[in-house]
Amino acid sequence: MGRERERQILSRRATLKCGVASAILWPTCMKARAVSREELSFVIVTDTHLGYHDNNSAAKLWQKTAAEINQSPGSLVLHLGDIVDGGREEQYPIYLESRRLIERPVHEIPGNHDPEDLFRRHIREKTSLVVELGWLRFLLLNNARRDSHDGFLSDEQLTWLESECEAAKRDDRLVSICMHVPAHLNRHPDRGWYVKPGSGHDEFNELLQRYQDRVVAVMHGHFHNGIRGWNDRHDVHEICFPSALYNLNRGLEEKSAPGFNPLEFRAGYTLVTIRDGAMTLLYKPTGSELSVEKQCLFGKAT
Numbered sequence: 424m425g426r427e428r429e430r431q432i433l434s435r436r437a438t439l440k441c442g443v444a445s446a447i448l449w450p451t452c453m454k455a456r457a458v459s460r461e462e463l464s465f466v467i468v469t470d471t472h473l474g475y476h477d478n479n480s481a482a483k484l485w486q487k488t489a490a491e492i493n494q495s496p497g498s499l500v501l502h503l504g505d506i507v508d509g510g511r512e513e514q515y516p517i518y519l520e521s522r523r524l525i526e527r528p529v530h531e532i533p534g535n536h537d538p539e540d541l542f543r544r545h546i547r548e549k550t551s552l553v554v555e556l557g558w559l560r561f562l563l564l565n566n567a568r569r570d571s572h573d574g575f576l577s578d579e580q581l582t583w584l585e586s587e588c589e590a591a592k593r594d595d596r597l598v599s600i601c602m603h604v605p606a607h608l609n610r611h612p613d614r615g616w617y618v619k620p621g622s623g624h625d626e627f628n629e630l631l632q633r634y635q636d637r638v639v640a641v642m643h644g645h646f647h648n649g650i651r652g653w654n655d656r657h658d659v660h661e662i663c664f665p666s667a668l669y670n671l672n673r674g675l676e677e678k679s680a681p682g683f684n685p686l687e688f689r690a691g692y693t694l695v696t697i698r699d700g701a702m703t704l705l706y707k708p709t710g711s712e713l714s715v716e717k718q719c720l721f722g723k724a725t
């Protein structure tokens with residue numbers, strides 16, 4: 424589907440929803456200045472795992488996905504980690520070659536499959552980075568380690584997040600925090616991989632509480648569960664995005680796990696649009712039509 428066609432679909436969907444939008448609550452700081460928060464859209468892709476099972480199928484799928492992302496709307500692209508599988512260094516140049524198909528800025532964070540030294544060598548020297556998009560600042564940081572599925576936030580990283588949230592407050596910007604491993608306490612039947620107490624959990628939770636009106640969303644990869652999310656902590660949306668290689672249906676909604684997990688488990692990428700007081704996640708399985716649409720409201724649990 425061409426970019427123009429996707430735009431038409433998006434704008435039609437927005438029109439259908441405008442009656443709803445007027446009733447949506449924004450985070451306090453957004454509500455006060457909603458008129459100046461213009462529409463933003465961007466693409467999230469994650470967990471490409473090039474070299475998976477020691478064959479080139481992940482690389483081929485990434486090439487196809489990158490070509491489709493190039494035809495999609497969205498001002499920039501974020502890759503939320505696990506670029507390659509199992510630290511396979513020879514896969515980074517292959518990843519970068521297909522990435523060149525995307526004629527827009529692409530910003531990556533490392534995942535637990537991306538050794539930090541290889542990420543620095545092939546992708547970007549800095550592993551903590553601020554990316555600006557209009558009134559929104561993405562705070563990108565590496566909370567993954569090669570030897571664990573859990574996440575880790577150092578005192579230095581927590582201080583950096585705090586100072587960036589303060590800077591955003593001064594500059595009348597909102598933020599989205601991007602790190603591969605979720606910080607949300609996702610108990611059984613969920614994965615249970617998160618930033619645990621002793622690894623920055625409590626400090627991050629306090630930070631979210633302090634800046635709940637500053638943080639539009641906390642965004643992750645890592646789960647391979649389709650669109651998996653919650654907003655049961657301080658009304659902040661915490662979302663794990665679908666893998667561009669494979670996703671598994673773990674029956675979370677059937678098992679009444681907290682949060683949401685729409686039934687779409689094909690590989691692909693997500694177009695995120697923030698407009699009229701709501702954030703819409705529109706899922707695009709690679710090689711297929713636009714699929715699940717999840718609307719995230721601000722200011723109340725969904």
Ligand SMILES: [Zn+2]
Pocket residue numbers: 504505534535536603644645646
């Ligand atoms: Zn991972």
